[in-house]
Amino acid sequence: MKEPPPVAVVTGASRGAGRGIAIALGRHGCTVYVTGRSEKTGDHALPGTIGETAQAVTDAGGHGIAVRIDHADDAQVRALFMQVEQERGRLDILVNNACALHDDLTAPGDFWEKPIGIVDMxxxxxxxxxxxxxxxxxxxVARRHGLIIFTSASGAxxxxxxxxxxxxxxxxxKFAADMAVDLRPHGVAALSIWMGALLTDRLRMVIASDPVKYKDLEAxxxxxEFTGEAIWALYTDPALMDLSGQTVIGAEIGLRYGFADSNGRQPRSCRDTHQVAPRPQHPLILR
Structure with a gap:
């Protein structure tokens, strides 16, 4: 019997990183549950809705399913995973990407000079x-199979x-490192992945706000989608459990598995450009 396509949940996928990750997983035939709060144009200042992303996943070759969720509501999140279990009977990949990004996050000023709502993330x-x-x-854990991913960045x-x-x-x-300890005996992996600067609508807005300051950023x-390809490469690696618990750099994953970005560029690692690397987890375990 043919194995059914992998089932993924990508949170915060109306736009930005989540949208790109969902579409990339769709290219590999995944069924992708696309979550977020934007159901219709105008729900957010930036373009993008869960329905549009779900359709893009389907157009890419997968099966996109839009589910409106406020990730601040635990009951709604629980209902999502119950829905996945009832409809698909399995979950292979979770991509934790939802984040409340405040428009003033990148504004000038010290933390006490910016809106306190920034801490909502x-x-x-x-x-x-x-x-x-x-x-x-x-x-x-019940299927002894799965991958939990956290989208992160060198700002850690x-x-x-x-x-x-x-x-x-x-x-x-830290979630990836510690959850991996609990999940390892059950054959489930957890990783965090540092993304580089992503050319999203939000970043385009940042660049436009100060073209002189950010003139070299776009290049x-x-x-x-590059992060989605990295996640797929990790998921399909037979040695995935050897990496579980680590924080990896997306650009280095591209080199490890031999793929470039869709724009033809090979992204550079922050380890090379800024001498910044993930902090290793100490092996001590206290229970």
Whole structure:
């Protein structure tokens, strides 16, 4: 009997990184549950809806399913994973990408001079990733198979946009490391992946806000789909469990598995450009 296509949940996939990841997984035939709050044009200042992403997944060769969810509501998140179980009977990949990004995150000023709402990313971003992983773990453990991914960035290890952003990125890296300890005996992997600067509508808006300051940024960006290709390469690696618990750099995953970005560029690792690398987890385990 032919194995059914992998089933993935990509959170925060109306636009940006989540949209690109979902489409890339669709190219590989995955059924992708696309979550987010934007159901119709105008729900957000930036373009993109869950329905549009789901259709793009289907157009790419997979099966996209849009599910409107506020990831600040634990009950809605639980209902999502119940829906996946009822409809598909399995879950293979969870991509924790949803994050409440405030428009003033990149504005000038110190953290106390910016809106306090920036800290909301520690709710929808950090806490919501824990909750989604909590509900994803049981079906994966039951099948002794699965991959939980956290989208992160080098700001986990250096100052970037202020303390809330850094705490979010460092937090999801730590989630991957510690969840991997609990999941390892059950054959389920957890990793965090550092994305480079992604050429999304949001980044285009940032570049347009100060073209002189950001004039060279676009040439160093990755497409949002590149991270999705990295996730697929990790998922299909027979040695995936050897990597579980690590924080990996997307650009280095491309080199490891021999693929470039869709724009033909080979993204450069922040390890090379800025001498920044993920912090290794100490092997000590206390229970």
């Amino acid at each position: 520690l709710d929808v971003g950090l806490r919501s990733s824990y909750v989604a992983s909590y509900y994803a773990a049981s079906p994966m 290890a250096h100052y970037s946009f202020g303390p809330a952003y850094g705490a979010h990125k460092a937090g999801v890296d 160093t960006t990755e497409t949002p």
